[in-house]
Amino acid sequence: MLRRLALLTLAAVATFVSSPTAPVSAQSSASTGALAEMAAKVRMFTLDNGLRVILYDRGEAPVFAGAVVVRVGGSDEVVGETGISHLFEHMAFKGSSDVGTNNYSRERRLLARLEELAAESNAAQDLSPEQKKEWDEIHEELRELWISDDFTRRYDKQGATGQNATTDKEFTKYFVNLPRSAFEFWCEMESERLVDPVMRQFYQERDVVLEERRMRFEDDPGGRLYELLLGVAYQRHPYRAPVIGYERDIRSLTATRLEAFRKRYYVPSNMVVSIVGKINPERDMPVIEKYFGRIPAGPAVVRNIDSEGPQQGERRVTLRMAASPELIVAYRKPNYPDPDDAPISVMAEILAGSKISPLYSELVKRRQVATAIGNDEGPGTAYPNLLMFSASVKAPHSPDDVLHAFDSVITRFKRSGATAAQLEVAKRAIGVAYLGHLQSNQSLALDFASSELEYGTWKASVDWYEAMSKVTVPDIKRVAEKYLSSDSRTIAVIEPEKQEGAR
Amino acid sequence: MKRTIFSLVVCAALAHVAGCASLGGASLSDPERAAEVASFKPVQPERWTLSNGLTVLYLQDDELPLVSGKLFIRGGSLWATDVPTGSVSAMGDQMRQGGAGQLSADALDMEIEELAAGITSTMSQEFGAVAFASLASDFDRVFSIFSDVVLRPRFEPERLALWKGQSLESIRRRKDDPSTVASVSFLQLIYGDTPYGRVAVERDVAAISRAGLQGLHQRLVRPDGAILVVTGRIDRKHVEEAVQRHFGSWRARGTALPPPPADSYTPKPGVYFVTLPFSQATVHMGQIGIPRLTPDYPQIDIFNEVFGSSGFGSRLMARVRTELGLSYGIYGAISPAVVKGTNYIFVQTKAESVAPAIEASLGVLEGLQDAPPTEQEVQEKKAAIRNSFVFNFDSPEEIAGRQARLELLKYPSDYDQTYLPKIEAVTPQEVSEVARKRWDPSQFVVVVVGSEKAYQSLAQQMKEEGSPLKAFDLKKLGFESALVGR
Numbered sequence: 001m002l003r004r005l006a007l008l009t010l011a012a013v014a015t016f017v018s019s020p021t022a023p024v025s026a027q028s029s030a031s032t033g034a035l036a037e038m039a040a041k042v043r044m045f046t047l048d049n050g051l052r053v054i055l056y057d058r059g060e061a062p063v064f065a066g067a068v069v070v071r072v073g074g075s076d077e078v079v080g081e082t083g084i085s086h087l088f089e090h091m092a093f094k095g096s097s098d099v100g101t102n103n104y105s106r107e108r109r110l111l112a113r114l115e116e117l118a119a120e121s122n123a124a125q126d127l128s129p130e131q132k133k134e135w136d137e138i139h140e141e142l143r144e145l146w147i148s149d150d151f152t153r154r155y156d157k158q159g160a161t162g163q164n165a166t167t168d169k170e171f172t173k174y175f176v177n178l179p180r181s182a183f184e185f186w187c188e189m190e191s192e193r194l195v196d197p198v199m200r201q202f203y204q205e206r207d208v209v210l211e212e213r214r215m216r217f218e219d220d221p222g223g224r225l226y227e228l229l230l231g232v233a234y235q236r237h238p239y240r241a242p243v244i245g246y247e248r249d250i251r252s253l254t255a256t257r258l259e260a261f262r263k264r265y266y267v268p269s270n271m272v273v274s275i276v277g278k279i280n281p282e283r284d285m286p287v288i289e290k291y292f293g294r295i296p297a298g299p300a301v302v303r304n305i306d307s308e309g310p311q312q313g314e315r316r317v318t319l320r321m322a323a324s325p326e327l328i329v330a331y332r333k334p335n336y337p338d339p340d341d342a343p344i345s346v347m348a349e350i351l352a353g354s355k356i357s358p359l360y361s362e363l364v365k366r367r368q369v370a371t372a373i374g375n376d377e378g379p380g381t382a383y384p385n386l387l388m389f390s391a392s393v394k395a396p397h398s399p400d401d402v403l404h405a406f407d408s409v410i411t412r413f414k415r416s417g418a419t420a421a422q423l424e425v426a427k428r429a430i431g432v433a434y435l436g437h438l439q440s441n442q443s444l445a446l447d448f449a450s451s452e453l454e455y456g457t458w459k460a461s462v463d464w465y466e467a468m469s470k471v472t473v474p475d476i477k478r479v480a481e482k483y484l485s486s487d488s489r490t491i492a493v494i495e496p497e498k499q500e501g502a503r
Numbered sequence: 504m505k506r507t508i509f510s511l512v513v514c515a516a517l518a519h520v521a522g523c524a525s526l527g528g529a530s531l532s533d534p535e536r537a538a539e540v541a542s543f544k545p546v547q548p549e550r551w552t553l554s555n556g557l558t559v560l561y562l563q564d565d566e567l568p569l570v571s572g573k574l575f576i577r578g579g580s581l582w583a584t585d586v587p588t589g590s591v592s593a594m595g596d597q598m599r600q601g602g603a604g605q606l607s608a609d610a611l612d613m614e615i616e617e618l619a620a621g622i623t624s625t626m627s628q629e630f631g632a633v634a635f636a637s638l639a640s641d642f643d644r645v646f647s648i649f650s651d652v653v654l655r656p657r658f659e660p661e662r663l664a665l666w667k668g669q670s671l672e673s674i675r676r677r678k679d680d681p682s683t684v685a686s687v688s689f690l691q692l693i694y695g696d697t698p699y700g701r702v703a704v705e706r707d708v709a710a711i712s713r714a715g716l717q718g719l720h721q722r723l724v725r726p727d728g729a730i731l732v733v734t735g736r737i738d739r740k741h742v743e744e745a746v747q748r749h750f751g752s753w754r755a756r757g758t759a760l761p762p763p764p765a766d767s768y769t770p771k772p773g774v775y776f777v778t779l780p781f782s783q784a785t786v787h788m789g790q791i792g793i794p795r796l797t798p799d800y801p802q803i804d805i806f807n808e809v810f811g812s813s814g815f816g817s818r819l820m821a822r823v824r825t826e827l828g829l830s831y832g833i834y835g836a837i838s839p840a841v842v843k844g845t846n847y848i849f850v851q852t853k854a855e856s857v858a859p860a861i862e863a864s865l866g867v868l869e870g871l872q873d874a875p876p877t878e879q880e881v882q883e884k885k886a887a888i889r890n891s892f893v894f895n896f897d898s899p900e901e902i903a904g905r906q907a908r909l910e911l912l913k914y915p916s917d918y919d920q921t922y923l924p925k926i927e928a929v930t931p932q933e934v935s936e937v938a939r940k941r942w943d944p945s946q947f948v949v950v951v952v953g954s955e956k957a958y959q960s961l962a963q964q965m966k967e968e969g970s971p972l973k974a975f976d977l978k979k980l981g982f983e984s985a986l987v988g989r
Contacts, residue, residue: 059566059897059898060543061543061545061893061896061897061898062536062539062540062543062893063893063894063897093815143826148821148825148826149815149816149820149821149825152814152815152816153815153816153883156813156814156815156816156883156887157883157886157887157890158886158890159886159887159889159890159891159892159893159894160887160891161891161894163814177894179540179890179891179893179894180536180537180539180540181533181536181537181539181540181890182533182890183533183536184533184536185533201825201826203828204825204826204827204828205825205828206828207828207829208824208825208828208830208831209831210853211783211828211829211830211831211851211852211853212831214782214783214851214853215783215831215832215851218781218782218783219681219781219782219783220680221679278539322780323679324672324675324676324679354612354616355612355616356609356612356613356616364665365665368665368668371668371669371672371673372669392672392676394668394669394672395671395672395675425616425617425619428617428619429616429619431619432569432619432620432638433619435567435568435569435638436569436636438567439566439567439898439900
């Protein structure tokens, strides 16, 4: 995701509500127009346990989007335990001592025995024949006690739509849309899984995640290439490991380790609850307090993460596989709130964000060496990250043909910079795109929560947008010269195998 | 990223139309908040029809300074059997990409970007859609360009050549993605060499011509039966005048389109294996299905929820993913279409568990054929449909767009009023009846895309006594030869 996806949502309103036809740079501050209206209606509360709650009442329909965001993800993981945040996210749908079982006291004893066996058998990977027999017998018994997918089925019954969760480098996000009638239900269920999750069906779910890994990485050339790119662009920082985890690490996880992980990261000071849609703070806060107030306070999360240090020279990684050729060029860049962050995003929009952009015009339309161009920033937002350009190489050209054409555009752009017209079009495009983004209760709820967690203010979007709207032509030239340097980039390519029957 | 908000996929927009009669918010514990849901009365779109047959659905929405709209056209590749496969899809793309009216293709791109607007155009089997999104202040200009895209596309040769290059590349790339290989092969084995099953290959793309696109545009892009939806910060008078000015003189050429062609192909059951070196095996299996709105459609909706369309609430997911840990993604449903849809199950699993995953999926289907679901299960699904109904009406765009889809699919005008009562009346026995009447695993076409290891494991397990796959022939298929009749 572009980091502006996470940050920008709010701000666009101000720009276009106050005087839609004026150029962006002429806009008044973000405190005017609909943004001010919106900001005035957003309310934030902090519960006694330290949990922050953001509420925004909007719209006519009696529906709301509810989000619980936890500041934990791939960047908090160490090798040996990669993938634990994501696997926990899966397990957070398995229910509690009340939800998902018809006899928890029996189940608890059986689950505890599974963990003893796992501890003796390298996370249940090397069960002896006797252990395997006992393992299977326990599962036979457990199957009688389990009510599969009880947690999500209860949501369905209430009319839930779009229920899901995601894990990225920094955040684990749980979200759903519900009719207003299910408000108390939502508070109860969400707090339940934070306070009292039961790690049932863990070893089946570990297999499910291995299937997910096969689908997303092993069988997806783009996914594999991205994993390789991060492993080369980052040598020390945890961004180098995939969020889904290395296969060996996933196989070595146990329910016991997930419990320890939860106790460390799922503490109120490390989470934000956010609700957008029909909500009545006066009436609804007591309900929120009743349920989310149950979560015990815990020690603040302490992070000790190695920084990457400067890159001194171009890096390159090649994936040779039976797949169509692809190219990614990734430049190191600072992350927000560095003042260069917004100009870099605008520069990327100018260079590759539209059909009139120099990269699209040159590579796709004129030279026809690629069929599509993309740009993205990532892999996360909390640490210095990458500006990435990608191209689908068009046969019979090679990734190096595309790179050659790409470099000629970049060289020219660094020399001449952007025109004032290009700059205005790009800013306008970014702004209008986010007007659309604003329409979704769910995107807003997730933005508020992640901005609050990462920057200590849900308004971080506004600040980013204000910075974006002030970017100048000289800013673009400056960041182009500073960051589009071959010494600080990593090139990742898929080169096709040349054998018969290759796919 | 910004383009995604304007994108539209005609099939997706039309595939699922759920509807209901009244907002019956049924909460168990919170009568006060439930009453808020129950008393909600969504606004209705305003509707008028031009003399040429174009219907307009309009709903004002002042929240953001935007206006968006979508024109749905009745007509698609089902009525274009005399041109190279892929022509209609090319025509849809090139209406927007090839320039329009006074604007060359480059000038059109430039102006749309400068306005920070969006215009997209697509054509599929049965329908076409041209959409725009604009700042309210730029509506007049964007709507004028939009009308040029609909009525006066230029189909510039350079842009068609560019499209051809991109299409050839995407055809080459089909085999990079196991799901694409599986779905293309499945489609062709189910529908054969008919307008329902044809998929463009290299020589089709080569044969597409500018004159062909112009002819298709004349034939397929017609006002009679077309529906234009407009929502946003704009008043009715303004919309009425703009529509009259730009579309008032639009006339249909030639006679109205006949009903879509019959589908005469009979699929040959069997297990078809496409060998490609993926770590997972991807399975698409099922049989030819039914048209839309058969009398048992409420029963089918409940069946789908119980069986495999409702994610974690479905039996397929509970069995194959949650209990057996065999798959990350599994889905199954009866999916009606204009003449004959498909009944299908999709599942992905590791090479050595392809047979167990197929067998477990078939087991879920047979379970529903042999015994009705529990009363509680059916009640859960009814509650899910009833309580999520409000999401069909949670924004003006949603309300107007949904109304357009209902009209486009020619659903009866009392569909909304009768849907929920019909759903409430469905019994567990009727759900089982759907499983028996609509599904016949002996007629299944099973496409498996996977490695040689997956093939060996499947071949071995199919021979075993008691395997429901024992009766099936297993046949290897080259991906290219899966393009039936070519």
